[in-house]
Amino acid sequence: MRVVAAMSGGVDSAVAAARMVEAGHEVVGVHLALSQNAATLRESVRGCCTIEDAGDARRVADMIGIPFYVWDMAARFKSDVVEDFIAEYAAGRTPNPCLRCNEKVKFAALLDKALALGFDAVATGHYAQIVERAFGARELHRAVDMAKDQSYVLGVLNEDQLARSFFPLGDTVKPQIRQEAAALGFNVAAKPDSHDICFIPDGDTRKWLTDRLGEQPGDIVDADGTTVGHHGGAYAFTVGQRRGLHLGQPAAGGEPRYVVEVQSGTNTVVVATGELLGIDVITGDHARWCGPAPRGVVSVGAQVRAHGEEIPATAWADGEQVEVRLQRRIRGVAPGQSVVLYDGTRVVGSATIARATASRGATSGGANSNEVTGNEVTSNAADSVSPTAG
Amino acid sequence: MLDSSAFTNFVYLDHGATTPMLPEAIEAMTAQMATVGNASSLHTSGRLGRRVVEESREAIARAMGARPSEVLFTSGGTESDNLAIKGTFWARKDADPRRVRILVSMVEHHAVLDCVEFLEAHEGAKITWLDVDQVGRVHPETVRAAIGTDPETVALVSVMWANNEVGTVQPIAEIAAVCREFAIPVHSDAVQAVGQVEVDFAGSGLDLLSISGHKIGGPQGVGALLARRDATLVPLTHGGGQERQVRSGSLDVPAIRGFAVAMRHATANRAVVTERLTGLRDKLIRGAQDAGFGVQVTGDWEPGDGIRRLPGNAHLLVPGCDGDSLLYLLDAAGVQCSTGSACQAGVPQPSHVLLAMGMSEHKARGALRLTLGHTSTAADVDAFLAALPAAVERAQRAQVATSPKQTSPKQTSPKQTSPKQTSPKQTSPKQTSPKQTI
Numbered sequence: 002m003r004v005v006a007a008m009s010g011g012v013d014s015a016v017a018a019a020r021m022v023e024a025g026h027e028v029v030g031v032h033l034a035l036s037q038n039a040a041t042l043r044e045s046v047r048g049c050c051t052i053e054d055a056g057d058a059r060r061v062a063d064m065i066g067i068p069f070y071v072w073d074m075a076a077r078f079k080s081d082v083v084e085d086f087i088a089e090y091a092a093g094r095t096p097n098p099c100l101r102c103n104e105k106v107k108f109a110a111l112l113d114k115a116l117a118l119g120f121d122a123v124a125t126g127h128y129a130q131i132v133e134r135a136f137g138a139r140e141l142h143r144a145v146d147m148a149k150d151q152s153y154v155l156g157v158l159n160e161d162q163l164a165r166s167f168f169p170l171g172d173t174v175k176p177q178i179r180q181e182a183a184a185l186g187f188n189v190a191a192k193p194d195s196h197d198i199c200f201i202p203d204g205d206t207r208k209w210l211t212d213r214l215g216e217q218p219g220d221i222v223d224a225d226g227t228t229v230g231h232h233g234g235a236y237a238f239t240v241g242q243r244r245g246l247h248l249g250q251p252a253a254g255g256e257p258r259y260v261v262e263v264q265s266g267t268n269t270v271v272v273a274t275g276e277l278l279g280i281d282v283i284t285g286d287h288a289r290w291c292g293p294a295p296r297g298v299v300s301v302g303a304q305v306r307a308h309g310e311e312i313p314a315t316a317w318a319d320g321e322q323v324e325v326r327l328q329r330r331i332r333g334v335a336p337g338q339s340v341v342l343y344d345g346t347r348v349v350g351s352a353t354i355a356r357a358t359a360s361r362g363a364t365s366g367g368a369n370s371n372e373v374t375g376n377e378v379t380s381n382a383a384d385s386v387s388p389t390a391g
Numbered sequence: 392m393l394d395s396s397a398f399t400n401f402v403y404l405d406h407g408a409t410t411p412m413l414p415e416a417i418e419a420m421t422a423q424m425a426t427v428g429n430a431s432s433l434h435t436s437g438r439l440g441r442r443v444v445e446e447s448r449e450a451i452a453r454a455m456g457a458r459p460s461e462v463l464f465t466s467g468g469t470e471s472d473n474l475a476i477k478g479t480f481w482a483r484k485d486a487d488p489r490r491v492r493i494l495v496s497m498v499e500h501h502a503v504l505d506c507v508e509f510l511e512a513h514e515g516a517k518i519t520w521l522d523v524d525q526v527g528r529v530h531p532e533t534v535r536a537a538i539g540t541d542p543e544t545v546a547l548v549s550v551m552w553a554n555n556e557v558g559t560v561q562p563i564a565e566i567a568a569v570c571r572e573f574a575i576p577v578h579s580d581a582v583q584a585v586g587q588v589e590v591d592f593a594g595s596g597l598d599l600l601s602i603s604g605h606k607i608g609g610p611q612g613v614g615a616l617l618a619r620r621d622a623t624l625v626p627l628t629h630g631g632g633q634e635r636q637v638r639s640g641s642l643d644v645p646a647i648r649g650f651a652v653a654m655r656h657a658t659a660n661r662a663v664v665t666e667r668l669t670g671l672r673d674k675l676i677r678g679a680q681d682a683g684f685g686v687q688v689t690g691d692w693e694p695g696d697g698i699r700r701l702p703g704n705a706h707l708l709v710p711g712c713d714g715d716s717l718l719y720l721l722d723a724a725g726v727q728c729s730t731g732s733a734c735q736a737g738v739p740q741p742s743h744v745l746l747a748m749g750m751s752e753h754k755a756r757g758a759l760r761l762t763l764g765h766t767s768t769a770a771d772v773d774a775f776l777a778a779l780p781a782a783v784e785r786a787q788r789a790q791v792a793t794s795p796k797q798t799s800p801k802q803t804s805p806k807q808t809s810p811k812q813t814s815p816k817q818t819s820p821k822q823t824s825p826k827q828t829i
Binding site for chain 1 (some may be wrong): 737789
């Protein structure tokens with residue numbers, strides 16, 4: 002096949018490209034320029050897409066003997082990922098830009114351009130597996146290396162996209178990928194993984210958002226509506242967040258308080274103690290199915306953030322809407338995040354969380370036992386995903 | 392060893408970026424590399440090296456209509472442009488602090504553009520941009536008008552001899568004559584022009600002229616600034632005082648020798664070569680226009696003319712395509728060419744030359760530059776024309792696929808998705824950040 006290997010300049014996409022060549026495909030390396038003013042050198046492990054990264058990718062392409070080009074996707078990335086990210090936060094939601102980038106840029110704009118130019122598929126360095134079933138059906142599965150598994154951020158891919166995608170690293174653990182890179186003589190063999198959101202190089206999402214949305218002073222209220230503090234912009238808060246609230250006095254019981262709701266309309270942040278944070282019913286929209294849409298109520302595992310825990314659940318899909326009922330409550334589920342549904346290791350699909358609530362009947366006794374908590378605005382979105390290739 | 396077969400397994404139509412070295416230049420250069428001798432040393436080996444440098448200087452001077460003492464060796468066109476512009480600006484301003492204006496055309500190479508923008512940002516220079524017409528030509532009257540009523544404030548004027556993207560040849564002698572009236576030094580970047588059109592330094596009336604080795608079949612990394620003996624330049628590099636005290640650094644004797652050999656060939660064979668290239672260029676442009684995609688040629692093209700447009704330059708606009716898609720598809724088909732404009736981290740930027748000529752950014756995206764040189768043949772042109780239709784069809788589909796407006800599923804963000812990057816009313820052809828221009 003004629004394959005575009007998306008090459009970020011990192012070790013994963015380098016080995017992915019090498020494996021595609023090794024497998025006998027006709028491979029062309031492509032680095033995506035996603036920033037309109039790329040920096041010359043990498044400044045931190047967060048940023049990528051610098052000219053240095055493009056140079057690293059180019060050197061790998063030289064070494065494995067494939068043509069190499071840089072494709073300018075900056076306009077698409079800005080409109081479909083960065084502006085979406087800002088708009089979502091402004092609306093009180095917590096988006097995952099990596100899913101958006103995979104959905105709109107890597108497996109849309111990049112794939113579409115590749116197909117138009119005569120390629121058959123795109124290969125990336127994402128840690129996930131595609132399993133071929135009878136009659137050519139392709140399923141998306143978790144990677145064997147659960148520590149690196151990136152199937153969560155690929156949960157937006159549909160059958161057509163999966164049919165045109167290769168994830169050559171999914172069957173291998175990361176340390177082995179680094180060894181393979183070293184054995185191939187790649188300069189990037191020991192290059193650090195990228196973390197967090199690529200377009201916020203210093204990792205300070207709140208400041209980044211404030212620079213773009215401006216200071217918008219407002220109130221922090223408790224569940225009764227009593228003002229307990231003030232903030233500089235509700236958009237900078239995310240459900241489950243505990244730090245950075247700067248509340249003058251503790252709650253009556255002395256328990257820590259968390260953000261339970263961000264009301265963008267009134268620019269209000271609602272806080273409460275932990276038990277109000279637990280939810281077990283998720284309503285999602287913008288459903289995307291990695292295979293046939295499930296019919297009726299199905300048993301699934303639900304994951305609400307990259308590398309989050311998978312919770313047993315049932316799901317019921319109705320068009321673009323999905324209702325997910327978790328078997329136990331979890332904390333810190335923010336609208337805008339994605340819920341990705343699994344059947345064993347298979348990714349069933351995903352939806353964007355519209356509402357997360359607690360069912361009346363469910364037990365709330367174990368409020369602090371098994372719950373997953375700890376959303377912070379800086380850490381819930383992305384993880385170890387290089388935006389150009391994964 | 393390189394031989395001509397190295398150029399036969401692909402079609403090379405990017406001679407404007409660099410052209411294959413002439414076998415004679417390779418031979419002379421490699422012979423020189425086997426010898427020892429710093430041209431500044433006083434002993435026998437040094438004198439032998441010095442002799443090669445001076446013979447080369449004389450050869451280049453003869454070919455360019457200059458005196459040997461007017462030839463200053465540099466590392467190439469970019470350094471020559473920098474030395475000419477910064478060196479002259481500082482010298483003129485030192486002599487009279489009122490001289491802060493630099494008159495420069497909108498279509499210059501980045502080696503000139505970024506130089507004057509540096510001087511504006513850091514050295515108090517004021518830039519007066521010289522407009523071009525729709526074929527990219529600067530009119531002498533534009534220069535006169537820009538000099539205006541205060542010629543005493545002008546430090547220098549710089550207008551390229553021929554444009555590297557669209558091949559338009561400027562009326563340099565007329566522009567220089569206007570500057571002479573006001574005793575204003577005038578520089579021209581002739582990197583693309585030498586070997587393609589007649590370039591005569593003395594006859595041009597210029598004070599400063601930049602030339603490069605590798606665009607004429609010499610080695611990369613060497614060039615020269617021709618500077619009249621009365622041109623005062625503040626040096627950019629300080630050290631051993633080589634090259635009239637303005638360009639310190641041990642001379643690259645082998646490269647200089649290769650440069651001189653290439654220069655001799657390029658000028659001796661120019662008339663024959665340019666006639667041949669003009670014919671090939673016209674065939675290429677006609678063929679592309681006849682391919683049925685609405686391909687347009689930019690700049691000043693008239694079949695048979697090799698004086699107003701560089702004989703080896705064909706610059707095309709292909710509707711509905713991104714130049715870089717075309718470049719990839721043609722490369723994959725074995726045909727190498729360029730989009731013509733500067734790139735930033737491998738991404739071609741909208742051409743400041745085309746924008747200055749009044750073209751829309753959208754239209755400028757489909758630019759493709761094909762440049763012919765001494766190894767070009769009719770078969771090369773045929774191969775390009777054969778590869779073009781399939782490339783255009785695919786590139787058109789690719790542009791549709793990546794256009795931000797076409798996004799398939801419904802947008803979650805209602806934000807403006809226009810990909811506009813530069814404002815349409817820009818006054819300077821400025822671009823930001825690192826870029827490479829060839």
